[in-house]
């Protein structure tokens with residue numbers, strides 16, 4: 001197994017608590033992605049590595065925005081994706097976790113880039129994305145470019161799944177699915193709901209930035225194990241976020257063969273190093289730079 005360097009193993013609990021409050025504040029104020037407020041009060045944010053490009057298409061009366069996503073590395077590729085407004089009210093706060101409706105996180109961007117560049121790997125396979133938030137970008141991209149048999153995109157948040165349904169029914173996306181059976185559904189790890197119909201069904205599970213829920217890691221590992229076929233693989237991208245990546249790796253080793261890497265792509269590593277050298281202070285590798293973890297279910 002490759003060694004993964006962990007930059008912030010001290011003060012872990014404090015760091016995670018601060019990150020959670022930051023996410024909550026961002027969600028309440030409607031600010032997107034990971035933002036930094038400068039001394040003059042303006043906001044700067046890390047909006048991703050530039051592996052994908054977005055062009056605003058339209059806005060709904062409720063404030064949701066349709067974007068066309070393209071990828072410089074994949075000429076001709078385009079998908080239509082709706083983002084939810086991002087602001088939440090008190091009732092949303094009482095509901096299920098909302099972090100997937102605030103922005104597309106860098107781990108999802110990098111996972112999408114991986115799927116676009118390795119689509120052949122998924123030919124004739126069944127794929128499920130877990131915790132994909134309001135866009136499930138990686139799963140949607142695969143549904144469009146790969147010859148997968150089926151792609152199921154999912155999240156545990158109802159608003160996210162409602163948005164996924166709308167995205168899948170967009171004609172520009174539907175017309176590109178070809179023979180791949182594409183669907184969306186609410187899937188939660190933990191809790192009382194059983195997903196018996198999904199057991200042993202998938203060759204691949206995709207998951208981005210879902211390892212930092214302390215009370216969810218064991219349930220997530222169990223769900224991945226249950227829904228994968230023997231020899232099936234989970235492709236997981238997630239930043240360190242304190243000790244949470246390592247904690248999940250330790251846990252997963254009980255059930256899977258685990259491989260973890262930080263230099264999984266020369267291009268992403270190069271972008272990461274450049275971001276780190278940038279002195280603007282908007283890039284925090286602990287919450288932005290996704291590591292890659294691959295889980296293989298023993299047969």
Ligand SMILES: C[S@@+](CC[C@H](N)C(=O)[O-])C[C@H]1O[C@@H](n2cnc3c(N)ncnc32)[C@H](O)[C@@H]1O
Nearest residue numbers: 099100104105108131132133156157188189208
């Ligand atoms: C940080 S967001 C990541 C969303 C998306 N993958 C991305 O990177 O943009 C974490 C996601 O995990 C989902 N989530 C949290 N706990 C969950 C659970 N128990 N079951 C299913 N989804 C869950 C949230 O709804 C949210 O969409």
